[in-house]
Amino acid sequence: MIVPLEHVVVLSLIIFSIGVLGVLFRRNAITIFMSIELMLNAVNLALVGFSRYHNSVDGQVFVFLVMTLAAAEVAVGLAIIIALYRNRQTVNIDEINLMKN
Amino acid sequence: MSLSLLFYCVGGIAIGSAIFVVLNRNAVYSAISLVLCFFSLAVIYLLLEAYVIAVLEIFIYAGAIMVLFLFVIMLLNLGREDALPNLNYLQRATSLLLVLLFFVGIFLLMIGDQGLFPQPTEQFVAGGIYPLGEALFSKYLLPFEVASLLLLVALIGTVYLAKRKV
Numbered sequence: 001m002i003v004p005l006e007h008v009v010v011l012s013l014i015i016f017s018i019g020v021l022g023v024l025f026r027r028n029a030i031t032i033f034m035s036i037e038l039m040l041n042a043v044n045l046a047l048v049g050f051s052r053y054h055n056s057v058d059g060q061v062f063v064f065l066v067m068t069l070a071a072a073e074v075a076v077g078l079a080i081i082i083a084l085y086r087n088r089q090t091v092n093i094d095e096i097n098l099m100k101n
Numbered sequence: 102m103s104l105s106l107l108f109y110c111v112g113g114i115a116i117g118s119a120i121f122v123v124l125n126r127n128a129v130y131s132a133i134s135l136v137l138c139f140f141s142l143a144v145i146y147l148l149l150e151a152y153v154i155a156v157l158e159i160f161i162y163a164g165a166i167m168v169l170f171l172f173v174i175m176l177l178n179l180g181r182e183d184a185l186p187n188l189n190y191l192q193r194a195t196s197l198l199l200v201l202l203f204f205v206g207i208f209l210l211m212i213g214d215q216g217l218f219p220q221p222t223e224q225f226v227a228g229g230i231y232p233l234g235e236a237l238f239s240k241y242l243l244p245f246e247v248a249s250l251l252l253l254v255a256l257i258g259t260v261y262l263a264k265r266k267v
Contacts, residue, residue, distance in 0.1 A: 001225075002104045002148055005218040006211040011112045011145075013211070015119050015138075017204045022123035024196040030128050030174060034135050037166065038119055041142055044154075052149045053218065055225055057232045061241045063154050064233070067161050068248040072255030074166050078173045079262035085177050 001052055008049035016042035029081050029091040033074065040070050108148050115141040128179045132170050139163045150228040 015038055022035030044063045051059025085091055118138040122131045139162040146155035211217070226232065237245050 001221060002102065003108050004220065007108075007112075008145075008149070009211050010208060011115070013204060013207050014116055017200055018116070018119045018123055020200050020203075021197070024200070025193065026123065028128060028179075030170070030177075030179065031123070031131055034122055034131055034170065037135065037162070038122060038138065041139065041162070044158075045142060045145065048146055048149050048151045048154055052151065052225060052228075053221055055221060057236045060151055060154055060233055061236050061244075063151075064157070064237065065244055065248055067157060068252060071161055071166060072251050074169055075255050075259045076262070078169055079259040082173060082176065083262050091177065091179065 005049055005053045009046055012042045012046040012049065015039075015045065027092050027094050029084075029093055029096075032093070033077055033081075037070065037074070040066060104148060108145065111141045111144045111148070115145065128174045129171070132167060132174060135170075136163050136167050139167070150225050152228050153230050153233050 019035045019037075019039035019042060022038065023032050026032055026035065044066055047059040047063050047066070051057065051063075081091060084096060088096060090096065115138050118134045118141065121134040122138065125131045125134065139158060143155045143158040143163070146152075146158060
């Protein structure tokens with residue numbers, strides 16, 4: 001490997017933490033979705049790093065499946081956001097309290 | 102070594118664009134920055150010799166998913182997001198603390214013990230399309246088929262949700 005595995009995992013950890021902070025701190029539903037994509041990509045990076053480290057293709061198969069999942073998730077999630085925007089005229093998640101009380 | 106230097110440079114670009122995605126208040130700029138992050142991650146996959154994954158990253162993420170994001174942002178006509186009037190500081194401090202705890206824990210685990218992952222010595226063979234395809238269609242045939250079912254479910258769900266009356 002060109003760099004130690006620790007550095008790959010730390011890079012993945014940094015990107016994952018940024019994604020978690022984005023989900024926790026932002027109030028715009030679209031930005032929250034982008035942060036979730038960041039987290040999925042961080043996990044993909046860790047999987048590819050470990051796949052390279054163990055000289056096995058299994059991690060890359062998992063990355064393949066995670067990408068499929070991400071595509072499906074984004075399609076459904078954005079459809080939900082559009083339906084929500086059509087009904088409430090906002091994407092701010094603080095104003096969306098349909099299920100409260 | 103120049104390739105490892107490239108890894109650190111591209112990793113820095115990935116981190117910087119990820120921070121920009123989270124901090125920017127304009128959703129279009131966040132999306133463009135996310136594309137940059139995906140491209141730098143694709144370069145990192147190339148450096149880790151996962152060539153198929155690098156191509157798929159650009160095709161699926163930078164191609165399909167980001168087009169979907171930009172399309173929805175344009176469709177909803179989202180401009181600049183206003184600053185929040187009522188911040189819940191306790192909630193924010195707690196979440197920041199928990200994320201920091203998570204980060205420092207794994208960081209110390211990775212950096213503290215240098216002998217945890219010794220460098221592999223053998224030549225890497227599992228990067229091309231042939232080993233991946235062979236694994237997908239033999240050992241992982243069932244998850245592969247279930248993934249296609251998942252895509253079908255997502256397709257039907259999206260069409261249903263996007264109808265005029267929900």
